[in-house]
Amino acid sequence: MPQTVRAFAPHREAAPLSTQLTPRAVAAWEARLGVDRQRMARPTHFVGPLGVQEWRGGTVMVPRDVENFRAVRYDRELSLTGSFCALHSPARIERTATLVEHEPRETLLVTVTSLRGRTVLRQNGQEYDYSAGDLVFVATTSPFAQATAAISDPAGLVIPLTMLGKHRALAERQRRPINKRSALSRAAAGFIRRFAADTAAADMPLPSSDTELAAVDLVTAALAELTVDDGYRLQDDALFNHQSALDLISRHHRDPEFTPDSIAAELHLSRRQLYRLFENTDQSLATRIADARVETAREMLLANPWLPIGNISAAAGFRSVATFRNRFKASHGVGPVEYRQRVMG
Structure with missing residues (x-):
């Protein structure tokens, strides 16, 4: 029997990941946020060594290149939670044991990125590898390090762990499986990125507390999906x-x-x-x-x-x-x- 020969298109190598935060990259990122420019809030800019020192939020910014470090961030305190959209040079963001002890913060960081590239999270002796569109859950009650080798654009929510009720254990558990982009996680990721842009990057009235609670409900459901306990129920929360x-x-x-x-x-x-x-x-x-x-x-x-x-x-x-x-x-x-x-x- 004659062998079928298939013609393959010539292989195209992916474009190298960007490591320079240029004005063009910032403009493209702001366009992706989808907020009317006339309604955009005023962001905070972080530049060089001074910008590294000014980066707060209970974490330490460790750039690959301190002198050329650049970051732009929109963030906002809401009624019950917080939201943020950021763009930063390649860096490692750490919450050290010292910070956990001296600057206690009982929150859950829920983030999602849209740019190509890996986000590597190390916490509680485990290492998780995420890519664009993946939900990343990080509890600030224990040390962690989150690293990117290229420009990254995390957007998400800061949720007090007390709002999770009994599901707090899901956020803090030591061995949480990586989210494999289920239908629920994809829906949650899309919602969280949109919600963060509309609340942090847009100069608009605060959402109602009911809207925030609905967002937390969605996050809780995405967390609950990761549990291995078949008897787990959200209804008691x-x-x-x-x-x-x-x-x-x-x-x-x-x-x-x-x-x-x-x-x-x-x-x-x-x-x-x-x-x-x-x-x-x-x-x-x-x-x-x-x-x-x-x-x-x-x-x-x-x-x-x-x-x-x-x-x-x-x-x-x-x-x-x-x-x-x-x-x-x-x-x-x-x-x-x-x-x-x-x-x-």
Whole structure:
């Protein structure tokens, strides 16, 4: 039988990885962030030996070439977490045992890069090798070293370990398998990079605490996927209970008997446990329930122009028309009747 001969395209060697942080490289990176230039925040620049000293965040920057070191970083403290987007020359970023002892930070760094090249992470006697698009989880409670041989563009979140609840052990475990780019990890990586760009690099209002909690939920799910325990469950975590409480408010706020105590009973939590879920957010449970009722009433005002205010008040879950009027005016600046007249013309 004659042997089939296949023609192969000539081999093309990949372009060498860039090690110089030029203005062109910075401009290309900022373009990849996808933020409108008119809305971009002002970044911090790090140059040479002084820039190395100014690099903070509980870590030490060890460049391959100190004199030619360059870095640009956007970072921002959010309500519950932090976000950042950075671009830096080839370097090793370390958190030493001395820093762990004298500058304790109980956080989880979640990063993802988009540039070609390897990121090598050493922590707890293990070595992990990551490439562009891989999620990298690093707990700051133990020493680590993270090295790149080329320009790197990490973007991600800084999450207090306390927000992970019982899943904190996943972030700090000594032998965590490398993430193999599952569908969940790919989705999480894409979301985290976009979220970091929109919150750190864009000069825009802070996201709501609920949005931050949703981001943490996604990170927690990606962490949970790495466990070898088949019986592992996310449903017992405080983050799950927080989201369940919000869902109960969405579904039951029209019931005038619905209160925070109703949520506690439904979730089998004590009042203290329930309120702790929301102690670091910008709204109390009672306010969230009232706001949901106001929004429902507002929609009914416009959808039913001839429906009396008393009927709308009761249908939205308010115990009295007076309470409805006061809440509505606090939210919209005018009472419900005047609001409807203004909008309906």
